[in-house]
Each structure stands twice: as structure tokens, then as C-alpha cells.
Amino acid sequence: MPSIDTARLRLRMFTAEDLDDLSDLFADPDVMRYVGNGLPVTRQEAQVALASILKHWERHGFGRWVVTEKTTGQFLGFGGLRSLVETPELVYHLHKRYWGQGFATELARGCLAYGFEQHGFDRIVAIAKPGNAASLRVMQKAGMHYAMHTNYYGIDVVQYAISREEFLQIT
Ligand SMILES: CC(C)(COP(=O)(O)OP(=O)(O)OC[C@H]1O[C@@H](n2cnc3c(N)ncnc32)[C@H](O)[C@@H]1OP(=O)(O)O)[C@@H](O)C(=O)NCCC(=O)NCCS
Secondary structure, three states: OOOOOOOOOOOOOOOOHHHHHHHHOOHHHHOOOOOOOOOOHHHHHHHHHHHHHHHHHHHHHOOOOEEOOOOOEEEEEEEEEEEEEOOOEEEEEEEEEHOOHHHHHHHHHHHHHHHHHOOOOOOEEEEOOOOHHHHHHHHHHHOOEEEEEEOOOOOEEEEEEEEEEHHHHHH
16 A cells, blocks of 8 residues: 655554554544544544544555654654545544644645546545634645535535646646
């Protein structure tokens, strides 16, 4: 499975040893505020999520990576692409101490490039709850545009999108 390097980040595959870091990330109420039901996730649920991430790679050939700082190997969070109703969806979750340094935008651009250039996807989407201003801003800074307000699995979200043609125009 591939790893991706951006200017400051290395996106690498998850292993079972990443469970502690993933659990810590999911235990932070501020990180989870706009994710799922908005509540922190237990270690057991984090374990299920990790298994699901690994399964997704096997099933789809793309997925979510551990996001590390390239020079130190420090765990910053995770992000990448997952299948949302058969459409690739960009996702990102970072530890609070790393917010506001452009890491999510850098990660988003790297993942879009990976999706369009390595997988030949026609379109990539991203969704966020309407109140998640930081996430919506990351989508905009990555070159995505508003597509619609919609609902997935009972949760109201704003959906952004970008086509391969649009991505090629901005890179
Ligand atoms: C969303 C998230 C990944 C952003 O990470 P980040 O590395 O801080 O993002 P960036 O630094 O690349 O960009 C954030 C942008 O949002 C802006 N922003 C942050 N909080 C904001 C707020 N409350 N209102 C408006 N804009 C906000 C920042 O100013 C920045 O924009 P700018 O560069 O124009 O100033 C991070 O906040 C996170 O992990 N949140 C918890 C998990 C989550 O919600 N993930 C997304 C689920 S859809």
C-alpha cells in the first residue's frame, strides 16, 4: 500500500500499533465535536474504526492514512479518502495542538492529487456538518466548491466537490 509525502507531512499506512494514538485522538471532545454523533469515542470503538480503515484499503485499494510530521514521525492525526456511497470522500482529523498551521489543507491537496493522479477518479467530495467552519474552509482552500446541503445516515451535512478537470486547472 502506498505512502504519500507532502512538504511537511508523511501519510503512511495504519498498523495495529497506532491504536493508542487513534484512541487519544478520538477521546478529545473538541476533535469529535462535529464528527458522527458529536461524542468522544471509546478505545473499543477506536479499535473497530482501525479495523474498518484497514478493511477499506483491502476492499477499495484506497483509504485513510496516519498523518505524521515528516521530520519527526510524530502522529498528527489521520486522513485520506474513503468510499461514500461509491464516491471517493476526502476526510481529515488532526490533534488540536496541530490545528491552524495549514496541515489539513496540505493533507487535503495531497489526497486529491493521489485520488486524481493515481486512481483516476472523476470527482472527489467532502462533507462536514454546517457548523464545522474549519473543515469547510479546508475544502475551499483545497480548491473544492459547494455542491449541496444533504443528509447521510441521518446527519445533515454540507457537501463540497471537485472534478479532475477542476483539480488539474488549479495545479
Ligand atoms: C478540520 C481540521 C482538520 C482543520 O485542520 P487545520 O490543520 O487546522 O486546517 P488548516 O490550518 O489547513 O485550515 C483551517 C482553516 O479554517 C479556519 N478556521 C478555523 N476555525 C475556524 C472557525 N471557527 N471559523 C472560521 N474559520 C475557521 C482557519 O483560520 C483556516 O483558514 P485560513 O487559512 O483561511 O485562516 C481540524 O480542525 C480538525 O481536525 N478538527 C476535528 C476533526 C474534524 O472536524 N474533521 C473534519 C470532519 S468533516
